[in-house]
Amino acid sequence: MADQKTWGGRFSKPAADSLTAYTESVSFDRRLWAEDIRGSAAHARMLARQGVISEDDCAALLQGLEQVRGEIESGAFEWKVELEDVHMNIEARLTEIVGPVGGKLHTGRSRNDQVALDLRLYVDARLAEWRRLAMALVRVLADKARDHTDTLLPGCTHLQPAQPVSLAHHLLAYCFMLQRDVERVDDARKRVRTSPLGAAALAGTTYPLDPAAVAAELGFERVFENSMDAVSDRDFVLEALFAASIIMTHLSRLCEELIIWANPAFGFVKLPDDFSTGSSIMPQKRNPDVCEIMRGKVGRVHGDLMRLLVIMKGLPLTYNRDLQEDKEPFFDADDTVSASLQIMAEMMHAMEFVPERMRAALSKGFLNATELADYLAAKGLPFREAHHVSGRAVALAESRGVGLEDLPLDELKQLSDLVDEGVFEALRFDTAVVRRETRGGAGPGSVQAQLRALEAFLRDCS
Numbered sequence: 001m002a003d004q005k006t007w008g009g010r011f012s013k014p015a016a017d018s019l020t021a022y023t024e025s026v027s028f029d030r031r032l033w034a035e036d037i038r039g040s041a042a043h044a045r046m047l048a049r050q051g052v053i054s055e056d057d058c059a060a061l062l063q064g065l066e067q068v069r070g071e072i073e074s075g076a077f078e079w080k081v082e083l084e085d086v087h088m089n090i091e092a093r094l095t096e097i098v099g100p101v102g103g104k105l106h107t108g109r110s111r112n113d114q115v116a117l118d119l120r121l122y123v124d125a126r127l128a129e130w131r132r133l134a135m136a137l138v139r140v141l142a143d144k145a146r147d148h149t150d151t152l153l154p155g156c157t158h159l160q161p162a163q164p165v166s167l168a169h170h171l172l173a174y175c176f177m178l179q180r181d182v183e184r185v186d187d188a189r190k191r192v193r194t195s196p197l198g199a200a201a202l203a204g205t206t207y208p209l210d211p212a213a214v215a216a217e218l219g220f221e222r223v224f225e226n227s228m229d230a231v232s233d234r235d236f237v238l239e240a241l242f243a244a245s246i247i248m249t250h251l252s253r254l255c256e257e258l259i260i261w262a263n264p265a266f267g268f269v270k271l272p273d274d275f276s277t278g279s280s281i282m283p284q285k286r287n288p289d290v291c292e293i294m295r296g297k298v299g300r301v302h303g304d305l306m307r308l309l310v311i312m313k314g315l316p317l318t319y320n321r322d323l324q325e326d327k328e329p330f331f332d333a334d335d336t337v338s339a340s341l342q343i344m345a346e347m348m349h350a351m352e353f354v355p356e357r358m359r360a361a362l363s364k365g366f367l368n369a370t371e372l373a374d375y376l377a378a379k380g381l382p383f384r385e386a387h388h389v390s391g392r393a394v395a396l397a398e399s400r401g402v403g404l405e406d407l408p409l410d411e412l413k414q415l416s417d418l419v420d421e422g423v424f425e426a427l428r429f430d431t432a433v434v435r436r437e438t439r440g441g442a443g444p445g446s447v448q449a450q451l452r453a454l455e456a457f458l459r460d461c462s
Helices: 017-023 026-049 055-074 086-106 111-147 167-192 211-217 227-232 235-262 289-312 321-350 355-361 369-378 383-400 409-415 423-427 429-434 444-460
Strands: 152-157 160-166
Touching: 026 055, 026 086, 026 111, 026 211, 026 321, 055 086, 086 111, 111 167, 111 227, 111 235, 111 321, 111 444, 152 167, 152 355, 152 429, 160 167, 160 429, 167 235, 167 444, 235 289, 235 321, 289 321, 369 383, 369 423, 369 429, 383 409, 409 423, 423 429
Parallel strands: none
Antiparallel strands: 152 160
C-alpha cells in the first residue's frame, strides 16, 4: 500500500490517524536533522569502502543528502508527520531525489543505532557550547573580582553576618563552581563520544561494516562494545542533564544573592536597567525579574533530569519506544542552560556594585568577634576561653549599641588582662581580611593566587 509506513509490509491496514498523531516525534526530533545527515553521509562512505554499495551509489547518496541539507536550511523542506520522525522524513526525501538507490542507505543500519548516534552527536555539540558559555561567565566574574579585591562586605553563614571578606573572594567562589561545571561537562563528553553505529537493531549485522572508521570520521574516540547496550544506553543524556542541573543550581545560588543584594535594605548592587523590570502600579520599583525567572527555571531542568531517570528505570533491554521521550527533556534543558549562562554573563558584565554600602554593613553584626578571640588565643589563652571572652565583649557592645572596635580599652581589659592597645588593630575589618592568607582564604595574596589559578584554567582549557 502506498501510504503504509516503511515498516508496514506485514500489516494489512495503515496506521490509524490517532496513532500517527500520538506516536510521531518529528515535531521535536527534527532538531537532529544536521546530525542525521552527517551520520548518514559517514555511513554511506563506509558502506562504499567496505564494498557493500558501489562508489556510484555512494556518490548519488551523498549528493542527495546535500540537496536535502540545502532544502532544510532554506526552509523548503516539507516535514511530514505521517513519516514519524526526522530519520524517515530525510530518507523519504532522499529516495525521491535519487530514486531506489536511496533505499540502500539503510543497509546494515537500524533506526535504533541511527537515533542513538544522532543524539550523541547533538548532545556532544551542545555540551561543547555549555562549556564555552560557562567559561565566558567565569571570565566575566573573574574580571569583576579583579576590580574589587579591596571591596569588603560581610561574609555570611546562615545568612547572618559572620566574617568580613572581599567581594573578589565572594565572586571567585562562583568561578570555582563554574570551573567544576566545565570539568563535569568535559568528563561527560568522554562517554558521549562513543559511536553506536553498527549495532543495528540490537544484535549487530551480517554486513562487513567498519564502525571504527565511522566513529573516527565523526570525531568520536570510541566504538560500542556491546550492541544491545549501544542501542539502549542513555546514560550520556542523563549525565548531560545532571551537569545541566548543577549548572542551573549554581546560577540559582548567584541569583538568590543578587536578589538579596539588590534590595535597598542591603543596596550592595544596582541592577542594570536593561536587566530589570518595573511594576505596573509602583513606579519606584526595580525588580530583579531576570534573577527570579532564572531561579525558577532551575525546577524545569531538575525536572528534565527526573523525567528521563523515571523513563529509564524500568526499561528492559534493548530499545523500547519509551526512549522516544529522551529528546525533549534534553532539548528543554539545553535551551534553558544555554540562555541562562549567556544572560548571566551579560548581566554580570553590566552589574554595578556599591562598595560603600558593603563596607557600611560591616559595622552591623560584630563581624570582628572572631578576630578578638584569635587575638587572645595568640596571646596564649585557650581558644575556647577566648571564645567566651569575645562573646562577653559582644554582649557588652550590643548593650551599648556600639561595635567591638568602639568599646573603651579599659573595659576590654576588664574582660581579659591579656588585652592591650594592639587589640584595636586586630579588630579592624581590613586587618581581619589581610590576615587570612591560608590556602583559599580571603586574604589579598590568596585572592591573587585564586585569580592566577583561574587564569591558568581559562588558558589551558580554551
